[in-house]
Amino acid sequence: MIGEPLSTDEIRFLAELAGGVELLLSKKSPKYKEYRDRAASPEDWIAFMAEEPRLIKRPILVEGGQILIGFDQDAWTAAVKR
Template sequence: MDMLKILHNPRCTKSRETLQLIEESGEMVQVVEYLKTVPSEEELADIINMLGIKPEQLLRKGEAIYKEQYKGKNLSDEEWIKAMVEHPKLIERPIVIKGKEAVIGRPPENVKKLIG
């Protein structure tokens, strides 16, 4: 049985709600505060593949760093991944991973696909 892993920001309401749903389910969970333990480019690329999205779709476009440095830019997938590793605040949260599956916990109920 694969343990759940959450890329978590404890300051984010949705991230806390998603973690609470996991804990209430009784599932074992590894909590990774991704702003402190930033995923490598390879790890982030793997997560994006599991999510089945393009890197640009994982961006938090409301963040100041996005508006100041990236808004309106047409970057390659690799360049977007590098930008997210360099500025992890750009990574949408929370991301929950189980085995080779991943979901974004927005809304938190999305995590139910991986529980049980």
């Protein structure tokens, strides 16, 4: 549901669809620095993203088995035109 934090299962699904947890991480987030030394595995990052949603790069669009993460004008325009 819109506005509710993502569960670990939802984040895991998005990471698999994206091709890895790293692609979901918002490394520009001030919170990233707080967590990066504590994360020893992708599962750690998934738990941290569920705990602290600001670690997740946004926006995210999932449509027809495809995922777009972050804002890329050309990619989003192409996705909307499909």
